[in-house]
Amino acid sequence: MSDQPIVEVRDLRKTFSVKHAGGVSTLHALSGVNFEIMRGETLGLVGESGSGKTTAGRILVGLVPAGSGSVRLFGHDITGADGKVQLAKVRTRLQFVFQDPYASLNPRMRIGSAIAEPLDIAGGLSRKDRNDRVAELLDLVGLPKTSIDRYPHEFSGGQRQRIVIARALALNPEFVVCDEPVSALDVSMQAQIVNLLLDLQDRLGLSYLFIAHDLAVVRAVSTRVAVMYAGSIVETAPKSQIYSDPQHPYSRALLDAVPRADPDYVRHPVVSGEVPSLLDPPPGCSFHPRCPFAFERCRVEVPILKESGPDRRVACHLFA
Amino acid sequence: MAVPLLSIRNLTVQFRVDTGWVTAIDDVSLDVGTGDCVGVVGESGSGKSVTALSVLQLHDRVTTRMPSGSILYQGDDLLRAKGSTMRRIRGSEIAMIFQDPMSSLNPVLTVADQISETLRQHQGLTGAAARKRVIELLGLVRIPDAARRADDYPHRLSGGMRQRVMIAMAIACKPRLLIADEPTTALDVTIQAQILELLRDLRRELSMSVMLISHDLGVIAEFAQRVVVMYAGRVVEDAPVTQLFRRPVHPYTMGLIAAVPALDSDAPRLTTIAGRIPGPQEIIPGCRFSPRCALVLQGCREEPPSMQMVSDGQSARCPPRIQVLDVRHV
Numbered sequence: 001m002s003d004q005p006i007v008e009v010r011d012l013r014k015t016f017s018v019k020h021a022g023g024v025s026t027l028h029a030l031s032g033v034n035f036e037i038m039r040g041e042t043l044g045l046v047g048e049s050g051s052g053k054t055t056a057g058r059i060l061v062g063l064v065p066a067g068s069g070s071v072r073l074f075g076h077d078i079t080g081a082d083g084k085v086q087l088a089k090v091r092t093r094l095q096f097v098f099q100d101p102y103a104s105l106n107p108r109m110r111i112g113s114a115i116a117e118p119l120d121i122a123g124g125l126s127r128k129d130r131n132d133r134v135a136e137l138l139d140l141v142g143l144p145k146t147s148i149d150r151y152p153h154e155f156s157g158g159q160r161q162r163i164v165i166a167r168a169l170a171l172n173p174e175f176v177v178c179d180e181p182v183s184a185l186d187v188s189m190q191a192q193i194v195n196l197l198l199d200l201q202d203r204l205g206l207s208y209l210f211i212a213h214d215l216a217v218v219r220a221v222s223t224r225v226a227v228m229y230a231g232s233i234v235e236t237a238p239k240s241q242i243y244s245d246p247q248h249p250y251s252r253a254l255l256d257a258v259p260r261a262d263p264d265y266v267r268h269p270v271v272s273g274e275v276p277s278l279l280d281p282p283p284g285c286s287f288h289p290r291c292p293f294a295f296e297r298c299r300v301e302v303p304i305l306k307e308s309g310p311d312r313r314v315a316c317h318l319f320a
Numbered sequence: 321m322a323v324p325l326l327s328i329r330n331l332t333v334q335f336r337v338d339t340g341w342v343t344a345i346d347d348v349s350l351d352v353g354t355g356d357c358v359g360v361v362g363e364s365g366s367g368k369s370v371t372a373l374s375v376l377q378l379h380d381r382v383t384t385r386m387p388s389g390s391i392l393y394q395g396d397d398l399l400r401a402k403g404s405t406m407r408r409i410r411g412s413e414i415a416m417i418f419q420d421p422m423s424s425l426n427p428v429l430t431v432a433d434q435i436s437e438t439l440r441q442h443q444g445l446t447g448a449a450a451r452k453r454v455i456e457l458l459g460l461v462r463i464p465d466a467a468r469r470a471d472d473y474p475h476r477l478s479g480g481m482r483q484r485v486m487i488a489m490a491i492a493c494k495p496r497l498l499i500a501d502e503p504t505t506a507l508d509v510t511i512q513a514q515i516l517e518l519l520r521d522l523r524r525e526l527s528m529s530v531m532l533i534s535h536d537l538g539v540i541a542e543f544a545q546r547v548v549v550m551y552a553g554r555v556v557e558d559a560p561v562t563q564l565f566r567r568p569v570h571p572y573t574m575g576l577i578a579a580v581p582a583l584d585s586d587a588p589r590l591t592t593i594a595g596r597i598p599g600p601q602e603i604i605p606g607c608r609f610s611p612r613c614a615l616v617l618q619g620c621r622e623e624p625p626s627m628q629m630v631s632d633g634q635s636a637r638c639p640p641r642i643q644v645l646d647v648r649h650v
Contacts, residue, residue, distance in 0.1 A: 048511075219586070253510060255583070270510070275478075
């Protein structure tokens with residue numbers, strides 16, 4: 001593992017304009033996000049609806065422009081004045097896998113053509129090499145070669161996600177953003193896809209940004225975990241620590257809220273309240289209205305993500 | 321033994337498709353006793369929602385048939401009940417809440433209007449009396465500032481608040497049985513925990529029986545007292561919750577529990593169940609789980625297995641496993 005991170009996100013901010021009957025409001029989707037991803041590792045980005053995890057992932061692959069702050073991919077700043085040029089240089093080295101494999105595949109395109117599409121766009125392969133590569137990719141994700149001539153509707157949800165993964169790997173990317181890749185799948189299918197992603201990482205040395213709301217799935221795939229709440233990262237830590245010793249009160253509340261598949265488990269008291277509106281975020285720490293430990297400073301001053309232990313950072317005044 | 325509040329007996333439901341009739345659920349039996357909380361768990365296509373919808377006969381009459389079975393509510397077969405009887409039972413005796421509160425609420429009516437409709441239909445409450453009861457109900461489901469919220473339209477409410485409104489509507493007539501079909505699946509995990517806590521409190525306060533349908537074994541373990549596991553349209557296991565998680569008998573139940581990723585420990589890989597869930601039109605002779613079963617025997621592929629008693633209160637649809645367990649116990 002080299003010391004240079006392949007992804008470096010610094011003070012990333014993003015707002016969206018929301019039109020409504022009363023005029024236009026500003027939605028604060030990301031309010032200063034920092035993280036990096038090292039080669040070969042998986043950063044799990046976990047949070048509830050509206051936490052900004054999907055927006056962060058989309059900015060990383062250039063699907064949504066950044067507001068302010070910087071995103072460096074393989075050392076290239078894709079957010080500067082020549083961001084488009086820089087992104088084009090690294091385009092083939094990154095890929096994206098979405099939640100819904102039904103929506104990600106053209107229903108009228110045969111699987112072979114769907115998987116070959118990135119190869120055809122990149123060009124430079126003979127007919128035979130192209131077809132060999134498609135066969136190789138199908139094999140890599142555990143689908144039979146006979147799948148080539150079939151259509152998406154002939155496959156189950158889990159198989160379709162395998163097809164989407166095969167297509168994402170066609171150009172040998174080094175970094176893949178996976179946005180809720182197993183959320184639409186049943187438990188027994190979910191485990192198969194999670195294991196496939198782990199196997200592919202071992203074989204191909206991939207790095208992942210794994211975005212999910214399911215903390216248990218994130219634990220299964222991640223090296224490090226970043227917890228997001230209302231547009232900010234509230235805590236990052238190596239996986240084992242975030243689950244055994246969460247520091248931020250929100251991380252703790254989130255873990256406590258997950259129902260365990262154990263009838264004898266006694267749950268901690270449930271956190272009250274709901275996620276704040278991103279149109280009108282509360283002053284200070286965005287979690288303070290729900291936080292059982294909030295004190296005066298939390299209501300006025302936004303906490304900054306700061307070192308709180310080896311390879312750990314937390315944005316909470318309790319740790320200042 | 322007392323008559324259970326709800327008793328589904330050998331129910332088979334078929335849907336019409338282009339090529340004929342497909343069997344969505346086959347020979348399903350389950351009981352919900354007074355005050356019980358029964359969880360029905362299964363993956364897509366297991367038939368858990370079809371079972372729930374059958375109780376209130378919410379299926380399209382033209383494309384659905386129930387060639388066998390009965391649904392006994394307090395001893396009377398709902399499948400033979402008159403339309404007027406069913407209309408009385410729906411909402412006032414048995415209420416139902418669904419996964420997506422937004423599509424269950426009318427977007428152009430205020431919260432108060434929608435809840436009042438139930439009160440008018442079943443209890444004849446109108447005007448100020450209905451409004452008073454609406455505000456009381458919103459308070460009961462812990463909606464803050466209930467008097468003001470009553471005049472909001474659904475789009476002004478968060479997902480969690482909408483589900484609270486749905487629950488208020490469901491409990492408006494103090495039903496004896498609440499059927500909750502994936503009530504927290506569309507919600508964030510902290511809101512899910514709040515809604516489950518609310519349902520648990522209401523169940524006690526209103527002494528209501530609950531049939532909870534979920535794909536999430538965590539939700540089931542936390543909420544249910546008894547669990548019915550369904551696979552590909554059939555009940556494969558029925559057991560008290562502790563027994564089900566401590567000593568699952570059916571290989572599918574074992575696989576499903578093992579496949580849940582652990583939150584409190586690490587493993588290099590998740591445990592999987594090989595193969596995939598069959599579609600309703602796929603014909604699988606014998607046990608429908610046999611193509612994926614790690615413990616499959618030759619006989620499993622020939623004879624459809626029957627539900628058999630394992631021990632007091634636990635039964636499973638896997639005679640070979642039960643036989644093995646019996647031998648070990650002797």
